[in-house]
Amino acid sequence: MSSQSKISDSKSVSKKSTSSANTVDITFPFANQSSIIRSVQFDEYYQDYLINETKNLFKQIFGTRKFIKYENKIAIISRFLYYILTSILGNQTLGEEYCEIIPIKNSTKTPPSKLTKIYGILFQIGFPQLTILFLNKLQKITKTSNNTKEIATKSTKSDTLKKFTHNQIPRLKTLLEKYIYAVHISLFYINGRYYEISKRILKNRYIFTRKLQKNEDKNKYEALGYIILFEIFIKLIKNSKSILSNVDEDEEKENNEGVPKQYNYLPEEEKNQRKCTLCLEFCKDISVTNCGHVFCWKCICEWCQKKNECPLCRQHIQLSQLYRIYNY
Template identity: 30%
Template sequence: MPLELLSFPPAQQPQIIRSHQRDFFQVSALREQADGVLRAWLGTRWLSRWDKEVELCTKLLYFGLTVGRATQTLGEEYTDIWIHSMHSEGVPPWRARAALVLLPTLPSYALARWGSYLAPTSRLTSLVRKLPTLLEIISEVNLAMFYFRGTYYDLVKRMLGIRYVNLGNSSRPKYEAAFVFSSGYLLAVRLLHRLVSFIRSSYKADVEATERKGKRPVDDHEEIYIDDRPISTMIGRVDPDEVPPLTAEEDERTVLDFSQMPPTVRGSRNCTLCLEERTATTSTECGHLFCWDCIVGWGREKAECPLCRQSLNLTSLLPIYNL
């Protein structure tokens, strides 16, 4: 097999791009099916809590059963291309294939899942929070290089020296070549704009720091209170399995008289996340109502409303005691 692969020409940019688009579509479809099954079996609340683990397992399953087994992905099969190691001059060895499966998924999962557990004021936390942006910029630089040179679509393949070879006889139309090069130029302009914006923001921060010299220092972590309760205690991380569920009558943050409330009205007070009667009713900026603990737990994992997908900011949640 290695000797045979050497006789094939390198894959072209449009083939590689279409292959990755096809794989992205297949992974998304697999994820939607997994979400539907798990939501039916375990409920929406469980799915929102383990959302990142489901996404990780979906990607590992798809790429493990294709790349990990030294076979084509559905996208590669669709465009008739194959991965080729520049070091072994053939199909990548199992270690390289394992790296192709694990490196694009595990680091991003670890940063997203465990980064929020670090102390908010430590230098390590600041570094961890900057890593996704740094990786995004490096990935965009690598992608711009791919558009111009046609090699190494992502960083992992560049590190491992893995390219694509063309198993078919497809040729690149002129309009596709123009599209690829124009995409490269547009990405280069975007990177230049990000660099200029970063320089401007750094300069502005230096100017503001200079103006603050000699003034009374302000505590950046000054506590905020809602009804004499520190907000840090309200949005602090709580394990739902360790806290016994409260009924609406026992909830101190609900001032409704349930004895005077018709059953039909109480039936409309269910939270769409836990599917139980709301406690500590809380409104998002878009106006949807949830339990306080449910929406805070959701917001730590996804910064969007569960219903309308509008951006969600935990500091903008509004407790409502009479709904």
């Protein structure tokens, strides 16, 4: 009886060990800051390569003029294409594959679904661009409405609200670009959790798919995060008066310098004729090439430093052959 009991006990122990071995969760360590940053740098490198190749192909097919008009949109579409070919199709990005990391949901410790990946890419690429475009559009709308109602003797509540909105938009851009993103990066350096704002919103983290070496998981960037927070605090103290006051009036004067007031009241056809084909804005410091095409002085000078040819007709030009036009 004792031998049978021992055998039964050994069998039960072996069953428990095998069942416990089957139920053990294999956990992987979270990726550190250096690996995440290296992965992002690799992804940006290959994205830039794809963007340049797409731009060159677009320029060869549709010409320089349309290329200048759609250059920013080509870059955004190329970035989306990069993540569609890698992450959305279920693969690692080239940076993630190089650094041997994969994203997971912090709550469930499982890889994110395809829909979650799409949301993350939209937040990462599309949301900042759409936010800036929306703020620029809103600023233009409030500005034109203010200009058209300058003649009115009494200002209504809607006019004061539009004027207040127009003055606050540049400060909101400054807060978004300089302070909010900087605080986000400093928190990443301190705790190593979320490098992109999109991953912070969706609670997605990175884990290693390999065994770590000794002292590899130590946080080496915590001091840098606190230094950035201290720098932000000093900037806020210095710029507190300028943020609360009308700091952007001088910038508006610089941007509108050289643009006559009559330009805002011209028909759209005449406005298009007075625009520079490089920056697509009103021609400032008008200059003409030896082939007879008109551009902004600054735009055509920057163009000639890259290519010695007219952007429209491809005729050879030089900086010494540009002429300024006054009272045009």
